[in-house]
Amino acid sequence: MNHIFKALNDQTRRDILMLLKEKDLTAGEIADKFSISKPSISHHLDILKRADLVYSEKKGQFVHYSINTTIIDDILQWIFNLKN
């Protein structure tokens, strides 16, 4: 859970997940939605990837990112477990 909570502990990364929830986007499209540099966004995407919260697939010169809902269930289970 360490990588997951680390990944979620940043507003920009949470915003990226919200965007990818709606539809898949390329790295550049994601970067365009924020006012921070492309390398910084690339770094955030790397952290999300290490946490398995997103997938990435290279198509030509673009890299397409999508959310991984499988991991979401793991988080839900961990949080839910706190309740009883």
Add this chain to the structure above:
Amino acid sequence: MNHIFKALNDQTRRDILMLLKEKDLTAGEIADKFSISKPSISHHLDILKRADLVYSEKKGQFVHYSINTTIIDDILQWIFNLKN
């Protein structure tokens, strides 16, 4: 959600929540379960409190801590929202 994810982004704090899930404990009892100093535990408890993840109540010279499951539901809702 910022304070909550920040609070959850630490193994010691997550372990404290797991302990408090089982039963209420005083600050000292919590500190005894870890190999870090009491001031450090006090600091972790403060972060958990700021995130509303725990309550604290002073009884005599002791401070009793307990988990706040109300906030857990907020987290569950936030995570669940990522799925659709």
Add this chain to the structure above:
DNA sequence: TTATTATTTAGATATTTGTCTAAATATATA
């Protein structure tokens, strides 16, 4: 009142983190 116990606060320090610019890599196009 004095001493003891429980907890927090203050201040210091090493590590981690988010950001930047510049450079590197990879693909597409003229």
Add this chain to the structure above:
DNA sequence: TATATATTTAGACAAATATCTAAATAATAA
């Protein structure tokens, strides 16, 4: 091939974080 576009990597730096020891605060007991 040469150029343009998309993305990542490298290296630097300021801010945030987890930890420590020492001191302060508060409550109990002798």
